[in-house]
Amino acid sequence: LSKVLDLPPENLIKSISAVPVSKKRYVADFQLSIASVTEDSSSNCLAQDLLLQAQKLAERLKCDAVVSEISAGPGTVNFTINRELLAKTVLQQVLKDGSEYGVKSELFSTVPRQKAVIEFSSPNIAKKFHIGHLRSTIVGNFIANLKVALGHEVTRINYLGDWGMQFGLLGVGFQRFGNKEKLKSSPLQHLFEVYVQINKAAEDENTKELAKDFFRKLEEHDEQTLSLWKQFRDLSIEEYIRIYKRLGVHFDEYSGESFYQEKSQEVLKMLEDKGLLQKTTKGTGIVDLSEKKDLSSFSTVMRSDGTSLYITRQVNLAAAIDRMNKHSWDTMIYVTDKSQSNHFQHLFQILKLMGYDWAERCQHVSFGLVQGMKTRRGEVIFLEDVLNEVRSRMLQNMASAKTTKEIEDPKETAEKVGLAALIIQDFRGLLSSDYQFSWDRALQSRGDTGVFLQYTHARLHSLEQMHGNKQLTDINVACLQEPDAISVLQHLLRYDEVLYRSSQDLQPKHIVSYLLTLSHLAAVAHKTLPVKGSAPEVAQARLCLFQAARSVLANGMKLLGITPVTQM
Secondary structure, X not given: OHHHHOOOHHHHHHHXXXXXXXXXXXXXXXXXXXXXOOOXXXXXXXXXXXXXXXXXXXXXXXXXXXXXXXXXXXXXXEEEEOHHHHHXXXXXXXXXXXXXXXXXXXXHOOOOOOEEEEEOOOOEOOOOOOHHHHHHHHHHHHHHHHHHHOOOEEXXXXXXXXXXXXXXXXXXXXXXXXXXHHHHHOHHHHHHHHXXXXXXHOOOHHHHHHHHHHHHHHHOOOHHHHHHHHHXXXXXXXXHHHHHHHHOOOXXXXXXXXXXXHHHHHHHHHHHHOOOEEEOOOOOEXXXXXXXXXXXXXXXXXXXXXXXXXXXXXXXXXXXXXXXXXHOOOEEEEEEEHHHHHHHXXXXXHHHHOOOHHHHHEEEEEEOXXXXXXEOOEEOOOHHHHHHHHHHHHHHHHHHOOOOOOOOOHHHXXXXXXXXXXXXXXXXXXXXXXXXXOHHHHOOOOOOOXXXXXXXXXXXXXXXXXXXXXXXXXXXXXXXXXXXXXXXXXXXXXXXXXXXXXXXHOOOHHHHHHHHHHHHHHHHHHHHOOOOXXXXXXXXXXXXXXXXXXXXXXXXXXXXXXXXXXXX
């Protein structure tokens, strides 16, 4: 192509893509998009012109030992690779690269390695860990996993709601209803219960005054008050770490609003010095964000009483600046639900007005709302409720399934399979769309679910166990010419493109639909291409194909935050 089109080969890499496998059977392996390599690639190019251009180009290209067939389609030139070469190259590559398969692709060769800071999960101490926090946790974890796999340096930050007036209430509540033992044994639940109880009493003026008083002491760093607050925070984090571990999630840093109290005052001073801070008649501090400076768009950064509003905007400004100084990152990503889009837009705009050019490299990845996630006990209050629910429902399903073998640790397996179900249900659509949650749909064993992915992985794994799972090197690829084998190989060819797409828009759905298709193709091949009872040469070749499919399936699942199970 490079010779015929007189273009350097690297210019063509992005114009050639692997052809998605079709149920209608035969498709070529690669296609070149004509529009992306022609001079007049303006959109007014008619379809018949593109077809003509494709035909002309196809005529100028010759088949050789690598390409066995060339054909023109509407706007594309299609290439079929010599079948044995295809099988040999794909299988060798998958088994050689292992967990780095797809990541080493030349698609990523021009992507610079970067330092990324990702802030996700971020629950509020003593309040509900709602479904939005769960979404933030699994989405943030996916983005971090993907970036790490692509060779970037990632810092995972959990930015806790660990400060503010509610800690005045919580402190008073704990003095009244608290129990040291319960605080140690189940801090999240106990603090939540105390908070609910004291909230009922908070109508009373006396309680309000006491709460203000407690929080003032906290702000003044009164030793006793601070030590109680620190206990709340430390014990909560300890329990969070344990629960996140069940989810397969970890953080490099547990930050929080409490870290930036003094710094947020400095930010106010900076805004004032730069002439950006304006006072309204009511005494509220605002920053004008409008183009014409007519206050048609502004952001509040200070309450009239001088306290930093959950304009933690002010606190978030301080945190962003501090992180830049500390981590000197190339990109910073905030993962929260879309109701906060405005908040982050304002945050980035203020940073820009303050003269921080790096505000351009901040990004808010937002997601939609999930309706209808309830456990048998009622609404979700703690993350642990969800994990326990998914485990018990899955255990029940496994117990009633006819195919379930005796497995070593059914509880752990049930949890991993159940989590896969939650994650796949969440990641199937665009992150920004809302969806209705359904336990029954998520936990189905057939169809496009996480349970099906786990089941396929376990089945392929036991196939390897049964027939010896040594690395197969010299197999006879002439044995892999059946259409069902070719479909799996063609699909494996596309993995790097799918990773590339997800790395560009940070949407997990590309990887999800790729893995579901891979599982369906592998399931069909498993039926039509038996290993057992085939001639040794054929059995070996098929085993190698299934090994490659399982390897890529496992890689993709791990990126999504799923731990593949080996028995089910």
